[in-house]
C-alpha cells in the first residue's frame with residue numbers, strides 16, 4: 587500500500603481536513619515510524635487524532651488489530667468514518683490519562699506527549715509499560731530540543747495549534763523533553779530505550795524512541 591492511499595479513506599471529509607492530513611503525510615515521515623511497529627498483534631495508538639497513522643498500520647498489515655484512542659470527539663467521528671467496513675481497526679473516544687489501556691503487543695504514540703507536563707508523560711509511559719504483553723514494544727515519535735532552529739519551528743507551529751484549539755492541549759503550554767530527559771523517563775517507566783534517528787531533510791527535530799520490555 588502506498589502512503590498516499592491512506593488519504594483515500596478520507597475522501598468524504600471536508601477539504602481543509604484532507605489538506606491538513608495530506609500535509610501531515612508530507613511532513614511527518616510516518617512510513618519510518620510504521621516500519622518500527624510489529625507486523626501483527628494488538629496495537630494501541632494513543633492520541634490517534636483523525637486516525638491517519640492508525641489507518642496506515644491497519645492497511646499495511648491485516649494481521650494487526652489496531653485500536654486508536656483520542657480525547658477529541660470530532661476527530662474520532664472522522665476516524666470512525668474512515669474505518670467503515672474494515673475489521674482490523676477500531677476507534678475509541680477517551681482520555682488515556684483517565685481510562686486504563688487494553689492489554690496489547692505494541693503501543694504507538696505519534697506527536698502527542700509534548701502536550702502533557704513531564705509528570706503526566708511519566709504516568710502515560712508507566713501505563714503503556716503495564717499494558718504491554720511480555721516482549722511488547724512502545725514506539726514513540728517525538729521532538730527533541732535540538733537543533734535549535736528546528737525546535738523553534740516546531741515550538742511556533744504547535745503553540746499556534748494549541749492556542750487556536752486545533753490541537754487539544756494546555757493552550758500554548760508545551761512540554762518537549764530533551765533526548766536525555768526522554769530516555770530517562772522511558773527507563774523510569776521500566777523500558778529498555780533505544781533511539782531511531784529520523785531522516786534529516788524535514789524542518790522538525792523529530793526522533794523515534796523505542797521502548798522495549
Ligand SMILES: C[S@@+](CC[C@H](N)C(=O)[O-])C[C@H]1O[C@@H](n2cnc3c(N)ncnc32)[C@H](O)[C@@H]1O
Nearest residue numbers: 633634635656657658680681682683696698754
Ligand atoms: C498533534 S495530535 C497528533 C495526532 C496523531 N497522533 C497524528 O499523528 O496525526 C495530538 C493528539 O493527541 C490527543 N490527546 C492529547 N491528550 C490526550 C489524552 N489525554 N487522551 C487522549 N488523547 C489525547 C489530541 O486530542 C490530539 O488529537
